[in-house]
Amino acid sequence: MEKYKEKVRLRVIYLTWIMLLTCLINIVLLSNRNRLPEISDFILGFQSGVFTGLLFVFIIFIVKYRKSMKSDEALKKLYIEENDERGQLIGYKVSVFTTVAMLILLALSTVVAGFFNELIFFTLLGTLGVFLIIFCAFTVYFKKTL
Amino acid sequence: MKTRIQELRKQHKLSQEELALAVGVTRQTITSLEVEKYTASLVLAYKIAKYFDLTIEDVFDFSELEEI
Numbered sequence: 001m002e003k004y005k006e007k008v009r010l011r012v013i014y015l016t017w018i019m020l021l022t023c024l025i026n027i028v029l030l031s032n033r034n035r036l037p038e039i040s041d042f043i044l045g046f047q048s049g050v051f052t053g054l055l056f057v058f059i060i061f062i063v064k065y066r067k068s069m070k071s072d073e074a075l076k077k078l079y080i081e082e083n084d085e086r087g088q089l090i091g092y093k094v095s096v097f098t099t100v101a102m103l104i105l106l107a108l109s110t111v112v113a114g115f116f117n118e119l120i121f122f123t124l125l126g127t128l129g130v131f132l133i134i135f136c137a138f139t140v141y142f143k144k145t146l
Numbered sequence: 147m148k149t150r151i152q153e154l155r156k157q158h159k160l161s162q163e164e165l166a167l168a169v170g171v172t173r174q175t176i177t178s179l180e181v182e183k184y185t186a187s188l189v190l191a192y193k194i195a196k197y198f199d200l201t202i203e204d205v206f207d208f209s210e211l212e213e214i
Contacts, residue, residue, distance in 0.1 A: 080167070085187050086175040 001072060004079050012065045019058040026051050099135070106131060148207035152180045154198045169193040 029036070068078040081087070110124040155165055155176075162176040171190060178184035186194065186206070195202045 076167070080170055080172060083170070084172045084175055085190055086178055086184055087172065089184075 001075055001079070005069060005075055008065050008069055008075070008078070012062055012069075015058050015062050015065075019055065019062070022051065022054055022058070103128075103131065103135075147182060147185045148210065149179055149182070149186075150205050150207075151176065151194065154200075154205065158198070165194075165197070168197055 064078075068074045106124060106128045110121060110128055113120040113124050151165075155162070162173045162180075166173045166176045169190065170193065175184065175190075179186055191202045191206055195205045198205065
């Protein structure tokens with residue numbers, strides 16, 4: 001359990017740094033807003049929402065990890081929660097089904113968009129291309145490593 | 147897959163939570179194993195069998211396994 005405790009401790013440190021970095025990026029972007037292109041209120045609201053949401057997620061995880069590190073029992077529960085084999089299988093199946101559904105939807109949307117708007121068509125086509133490249137890269141990687 | 151987990155657990159007067167904690171899985175995994183919704187990995191099967199001081203074949207029923 002000591003090894004895992006160290007892992008959790010490192011996670012807290014990394015998460016704190018990432019959270020600080022996210023805050024810094026947001027401050028830099030907000031203070032230079034006048035130098036950036038004009039954007040609608042909706043996009044601004046979306047960006048603020050994502051930033052606030054991320055901060056909350058980081059804080060929740062940091063608190064959760066710090067709490068777990070205080071007792072061995074809580075640490076074991078966290079370990080089980082993260083390493084439960086059924087949970088891992090659920091995660092794997094969710095990923096596979098989501099990937100397939102996204103791929104099909106993206107391909108269909110690209111075809112449909114082609115009839116209406118060229119910009120959307122090429123944006124979706126690009127996304128589909130990147131998706132397929134990542135998919136193939138991971139397939140090759142796991143075939144070689146597993 | 148059919149298992150004797152529930153029967154063995156009751157014999158040893160164990161709750162699902164206690165068994166789960168002992169073999170390093172969540173209570174839901176033990177429930178899924180008992181209601182035959184989930185098949186344990188080799189490692190988990192070994193841990194459960196070892197916990198009850200039995201062999202894997204004593205706990206898990208392989209008779210309905212499909213032949214290839």
